[in-house]
Amino acid sequence: MNSSALAAELLRRNAGNPALAWRLLRHLLSSPAAPLPPLRLIISLSRLLVVARMLPELHHLRRLILLPRHPPAAVRTALSALVSVSASAGLLDDALAHFRSLRSQFPSHPPSTRLYNCLLNCSLRAHRADLVEVLYRDMLLAGVPPETYTFNILIFSLCDSDRIEEARLLFDNMPLKNCQPDEFSFGFLICRYCKAGLSHRAVELLDEMERLGRSPNIVIYNTLISSFCKEGSIGEAEKLVERMRKDGIFPNVVTFNSRISALCKAGKVLEAYQIFRDMQEDNVLGLPRPNQITFNLMLDGFCKGGMLEEARALVELMKVGGSLTSLQSYNIWLSGLVKCGRLLEAQQLLEQMVQQGIEPNSYSYNILIDGLCKEGMIYSARSVMNLMKNNGTSPDPVTYSSLLHWYCTRRNISGAIKILHEMTSSGCFPNSFSCNILLQSLWKEGRILEAEKLLQEMNKKGYGLGIVTCNIVINGLCENGKLDKAIEIVNSMWQHGSAALGELGNAFLGLVDDRNEKKKCCPGLITYSILINHLCKAGRLDEARKLLLEMMGRNVAPDSIIYDIFVHGFCKQGKVSSAFKVLRDMEKKACRPSTRTYNLLIWGLGKKHQIEEILDLINEMQEKGIPKNVRTYNNLIHALCDREMVDKAASLLEEMLHNSILPNITSFSMLIRAFCKISDFDAAQAMFHGALTACGQKEVLYSLMCNECFLYGKISEAKELLQIALEKEFSLEHFPYKSLIEELCKEDRIDDGHSLINTMIAKGYVFDPATFMPVIDALGKKGNKQEADKLSEKMMDMAAHHDGSMVSFSDRLHGDSENKHQKQKQEQEVSLGSDWHNLLHRDDGSGIAMKLLKRVQKGWGQGSIPAPRPQNFDLVDEWEITN
């Protein structure tokens, strides 16, 4: 057996043990006068080494190949093999090392086009546009002719680094190098044009193909169609479908999916469903059958459109058809359940997933955790997070962002900082999302200096100032009385992008990385919504209008939310007819008014007691197919109650149920108040019990009823309600406990008052120490000195723990009530460490002791009759722009 046959045999036998194979072959190859083995053997050996990641050995092999006794031609091919094997495996650095040695050993024998292509491809996959360029130059220098494939890599690489115009130039110059663009050259460019929002240039290329007598393939068509669908140009998309049909290419499932996706995103879920059903028809229409993605799109559409039951039916269908298998489907369904408020069901689904062997990923947990946080259920969110950890999935920045958001919206900065520490100490660092949450929170608290610092840190970390960050700063300016400055800056953003923030003063100068100039961030719909919202809030509707016109002039199309801001603004000023003009304008501009638009108008009419007009408007909704929701009815109930037409208002509950709209706490609260006001306490009681059944045993309901009873002199009823609240360990914050106990003592029902206060103490409540006074006085007058002293003691004790805020039992149980109402506004000079999260570390409870001392000195809790919960009816939808 000759030595190369032996080598081949050794390699074959020991392929399972690369280390041994290498040892044997190295021995063989390095023995004096051993010939270079055939190319096939070199390739096999280098593949083996690459797979086993034995890279030093690979370089050793190169040295053996390069021994001077081997014939140059064989060395060249062997080295080329090393290059191509390494490059194909994605080992860019190694491939380059071998390549360099090839080039330096054989300067007058350039490598093949194929080898260059292989290296170029590897550089492309590593996103090394710089290397791609260098290699191409080397290629030209060496006189190696590029091929179409070479150009495709170059084009792709340029596109990959957002140099689309250069890519186009190269594309146009291909014929100079005797290359013709193929379907991929066109495909890449078309795709990139679409992604850059230049779909019209993409269509130009399509036309160009046609002129050259090339027929575009289905991927090219689908790229374009999907792009038009995404930008909402349905007409254009349809034209393309026609065109592809004429070209003899039939729309496939991807084409249909694009359409379904676009319809769902536009809120036209039923139209999407129509297509989906057509696709399901067995071959009757000759359409492609829906695939897993189609199902997912449809499911997502139903969920986002709030059509939970339809979604549920689809899930069942998927189960039966065996297509409910992917984690993505589960995650869509999970987020659908969460969005529709079915958190319990979502939690159960998560458990089912585990049982069915579909391991939830961080998305799954994050969906649930975010949902729980949004519903205020921080402890459940925490327990899901623990579950997540136990199942071996580590929380990521998204997880922490949800928690962070929970604390920030509650103005609990110290809690937010704790999350930040927890986050960083588990090796997870804030991303631009988390920073934006914090940034917004700091602005909301008026802690502008820290906000500025954070912004600088974000910039340093290279997060860049995207439009979201800019919007936060602009909104912050508006909320801190600098509306005009904000308007100025937005104006300047059109020219200077986020650099316009530099006009805020020195702290902002140099914030913006000018190297990213091509991605200038321009004001958008949300930016203008913020400005217009604040102008309207300030009653400056004329200026708001001007801004709307300017915005449209700059090709930012208004959505229904921005019109709603005007409707709200006019209604607030009592100019309902102007609000109606906005409504008609929306219709003219083909911007469909939403339920919220109508609710705002109804609210405006209600303020003017125009009940007839409200009923007309509700009919109009019916005719136009705009669904009513609970707020629609609540507005009507409110208007009726205002005119003391309480029975008529109450009868609406029936109608709501008939329309499967569940009355909420607001609906019941208004009716309870109204019945009390007309002294129909029986009806009020009945309504209260109805509310408990419909909405659950809610603290708000009890406190409302208790306050109403107390207000109208129903002291015994009020006392009973308070007792129930104590049993249920509700927060007493909104109960009139202090006045009630005072009143009981006045009416000589000292025992009742005494027992209430004793229960409060026994249950561990911390409450206003002034509550003790009437009881102690009354006991004293009755000569029960011992009991009076005992209570005095308790009072002192309470004073030491009471910080002015009410603490509920469960809050204390979870130790999470600290600093509830704390808001420090001192403009302290901040001297902060370089670690940016330390920026926020200045808020803790040093103020509490001082406050307490002052209160005790002044004689406790003056004027702190626990006011009934401020009326916070959800008649008008939330104003802060949420979508």
Added chain:
DNA sequence: ATAGGGTTAG
């Protein structure tokens, strides 16, 4: 090698 789906901030 170019097309379609999931989470988080405004």
